[in-house]
Amino acid sequence: MRKESLRHASNPCSPLSKGLDDEEFYQVASTGACMTLSSSVGLMYFYCSRLPADGYFKPIPRCVIDKQMGLCTLLLPKSCPIQTVCVQGNIKNLKKIACFEACKKLHQIGALTDNLVPDIVFEENDVEEFEKEPYNDDQPIFFPPELVNKGSLDSMTKYYCYLMELKQNFDYEVPVHNIMLLVRNQFDMDEKSVNIELEVDRGTLTVNMKYIGLIRLNSDQVILCRRFQLAVFQVLMDRKAEKFAEVLCDHTFGNNSEIDYLLLPSNYVGQSPLIDWLSVTSVTFSYEKAWKNHVNCNAGMIQTKSGLVCTCMVQNSLVSTPHNGHAYIISGLLTNINANSLLRLSDGRLMTYKEYYEQRRIK
Template structure:
């Protein structure tokens, strides 16, 4: 390219192609990747399947009326140790943080019948939690039994209640897994526990239900359906002091029997039976939200008194502890899916970098998580760090490779590289866009493993002919979001492996820079007699210049020599931005919550701070400029007023400085 009558090198491989790239719109239809570890390949042999089991340990920070219970995750693909180590986080539940930990618990072999039973259990419990409707559950189970779409690639893993400590030989609580009732066939009719003693107390007496006669122990921990209200409830026990003939708790003027007859037209036949204590089914929520509003207890948490004869048992035994714990699972699995996406992206990138380059998975997860997710970490701090290094690297590259070009052209070259459109397209070309997390998690849209009632088909894709990934559809994503993720990944490699690792990643993305091996030749002509006291300034700056003409150029306004200090200003601006950003990021890691780094950098990287620092050091007295410019400088310095010269922080400075050479 011809600039100023001289032909410059083609920096970063830009030229005309880069100019077009910077203006080319980015395709906004991008894939949405699904981690391979959670997908069942087509035509898998289900006669006998080995599952790798992981104990999801839940721990409440304070005592609650509903305790939590552990859950088993069983996957066909073994999760790596790095993934398990990073599955240690908190959920923001109603009563305070709840800690989640993963632990490898061993392997189990399941035959095809056992796999179907486990799938039926998890589909049932999650459909109850998602829909709160029996009709939808029946339709889903009907389709499940027909096996529709079973041969396609699908999200496939098992989520099952963990056995209690005294049952741990089996890992899985098989009693709960077998808790499904086919209420239409009255499977629970006359089911009395074999181990039950003779009915001499309320714990083991037969009760009349819509399933028929059922042992009390079978209904005390169960999920029931009440046709008269079309509702589902979790039964936690019997009410020893209430029968159908008792006065209602919230209306002492009427009995339960009279109420049901007046309200629903139901004549209770077994009004001497003790009533059941029921509780509404838990509503799924996003427990990963960090800045959540205080949630109020909803009507689903209120207790109700139910006559057994009006209840149809859907699941038994299933405790309220299990039901509550499973309501947390969509948020837990979303976190795991996100972490596995980060693992897959990390492996894809490292495939193309030198073997000694590494990066923590949690940093990759942070880099692909946008503010839109509203979680406890997002990419903003890493994006700010990466943005500053990208500008620094590009500025230095152009400064060295285009020695004859003025500051305006250098800025134009840099903009072609760092623009959102350019970075966005590079990120899409490198498949990064498919890994981005950009939406608040909605647990009601979570894909229940093994549930084929939704049209959700996966397509296999090879990433650069090396790694397998699955595409779960497409989405629109803005080029700026992809650009932010690219910058965040630059920041992630920079913060963990240093500048060289960041450059390796940038080179792979297509931003080829070399900060060490580019030869730089200066072409600035200065007067034979250096017009500044170099020795005094070197003493003032505590720095020895190998080439004193650089100092002259840095102090020369455009009114003194053509172009003046503008090329060095172009480079120095990027250096200052990078150094200050890195300083804050490294110095105050405990303060680096999303947004803080951006605020600190904006407050410090500005003309006000630079001008005040220059005046404080007395550098303004050595600027080489015309008399008019010097008068403007003097006038600006005299207008400092009450501004303290002890402060160089933009957080405290509100004084305006004209653009006169600082």
């Protein structure tokens, strides 16, 4: 096959039977590189994938479409030289048009080369030409002294509390809540508070951290807080319910950690460093014990894999779904549908929710 391909390599290509006349395109005169309306979407995502990222943030473009006005606003990551692109047109092609215009602008300012590839790719290739020193895994790991565990737990452990006030600078149906950072030693801060701006998928998040006082926790409270913290970290890093369940079932996991800090939900109101204990203690939830502390309410019942529960128990809770084994947060309830309600698929077919998720169940 390779010999046959090489034999035809010198033969000139015949012109395409169908040109680009039926679709809008953008061509670079100096190189002949071409981009169509359809290919611009993939190019836009590829360009964003080359922007700075880490294990917690992956830069991607996001489209906000106003169907009534026929408008599309393409929102690009903060590290992109272009922040927004607004276009108007056919509702079916709005995303393509927005990406097409964005790619043209990126090429005009030099972010895309004349070959219509990200300029960042060339920079990475240049770096690879230089000899790089291999990373030494045996290098010492540094922990700030404020986070170091001082030893065995006393009957009461003293923590310095820092309130992290979160302000989201974007619209989203799930609001952010303040966080309390508990450390064993007080931070050496020049200012009374520290402001940090973090970039997230949907915009920016402003964090204001300030010291608010001391708190003393007994050994049971510390262990409970650590279990809650580990559970939150686990579900953020991996949505698989099996690994999440392992953390919840292991009552000793994390108790002998070399570092000692706690990130906990807060309901601080300005008088004392309060922890949202209702959320923290939810890590010990079990179906068998749930009904013992349940008060009579008119919220209604819902059938789960574990059995019947009151809808008030699952509101704002973390649940696992049997069809894929992932963990999800319940932010709201739809009381007008059930398992036998009809779901319209993208191809126009109708089937019940029960049938749909039976098909998607893990084999």
